Amino acid sequence: xxxxxxxxxxxxxxxxxxxxxxxxxxxxxxxxxxxxxxxxxxxxxxxxxxxxxxxxxxxxxxxxxxxxxxxxxxxxxxxxxxxxxxxxxxxxxxxxxxxxxxxxxxxxxxxxxxxxxxxxxxxxxxxxxxxxxxxxxxxxxxxxxxxxxxxxxxxxxxxxxxxxxxxxxxxxxxxxxxxxxxxxxxxxxxxxxxxxxxxxxxxxxxxxx
Numbered sequence: 001x002x003x004x005x006x007x008x009x010x011x012x013x014x015x016x017x018x019x020x021x022x023x024x025x026x027x028x029x030x031x032x033x034x035x036x037x038x039x040x041x042x043x044x045x046x047x048x049x050x051x052x053x054x055x056x057x058x059x060x061x062x063x064x065x066x067x068x069x070x071x072x073x074x075x076x077x078x079x080x081x082x083x084x085x086x087x088x089x090x091x092x093x094x095x096x097x098x099x100x101x102x103x104x105x106x107x108x109x110x111x112x113x114x115x116x117x118x119x120x121x122x123x124x125x126x127x128x129x130x131x132x133x134x135x136x137x138x139x140x141x142x143x144x145x146x147x148x149x150x151x152x153x154x155x156x157x158x159x160x161x162x163x164x165x166x167x168x169x170x171x172x173x174x175x176x177x178x179x180x181x182x183x184x185x186x187x188x189x190x191x192x193x194x195x196x197x198x199x200x201x202x203x204x205x206x207x208x209x
Contacts, residue, residue, distance in 0.1 A: 001052045006171040009058040009083040011111065012093035013103070017123040021093065021154035022046040022059045025164070030184040031059045043083045045185040047178045053168060054176040058083035084111070089147075089170050090118045091163075096151075097127040099136055108144050117147045117170065121163065126153045 010018045019031035026046040046057040060083040084090060090111060094104065099122075111118065120140065122133050130151055137149050148166055152159035178185075 002173050003176050004053040004171040005056070005174040005176060006053065006089065006167060007056045007058065007087040008089045008091055008167060008170075009060055009087035010091045010093055011060055011084065011107075013095075013107075016093040016095045017152075017154045018059055018093050021121075021123065021152070021160070022057050024154050024157055024160055025057060026183045028183060047183050047185075048164070049176075049180060050164065050168065053171045054178065055164070055167065055171070056087075056177065058087055060084070084114060084116070087116070088172075089167060090114070090116050091121055091167075092118055093121045093123050093152075096122040096124050096133060099133075101136065101139065104140070105143065108140075112144065118144070119147050119150065119167070121150045121152045121159075123152045123154055125151045125158060126156055 010021060012018055022031050022044070023029045023046075025048050030046055031044045043061075044059040046059060048055045048057065092107070092111065108118070120137075125133075133151070140146060140149075150159055150163055150166065152163065154160065
């Protein structure tokens, strides 16, 4: 059986649930989750093997900073676009309960310059009635070429199997990059340091009103 591969970048503003989604997909916490802006500062890759196909998920920094010009945002922007450039497909993740259509259009206008296929995932669907998303999906469809729209709740593992099934069709024949038992590009030392950082961020978030 020939091996196949797919590289997909998960893009979206802070707190859209990108890290939570990747952690659920790979089955372990490899990317920290916190409400603080730009908790994810480096591009972390999650690896999911399904039969003969290896899917690489690029967890990118939040895209809020795209118009900022400070030194930190420049580094984050570089990491974001590195993830996009490496990928074959883009999953743009949206917090369903906080849809800002003008912000979304600005983001899609920039991302579509890559000429890559885009899937939109409405995450945190457990916080909103799905019927409220239908007019939003219709508006987006009128203005952009989107491969598909998915309704998800990464936290409650809703729609993830459908997502995996949907993106498998974009895979192509190629050798796997990671071994069968590898789930990320980061070593244990990095993951441990990130988990400690998550604990600290969570503590500070509770302490600061």
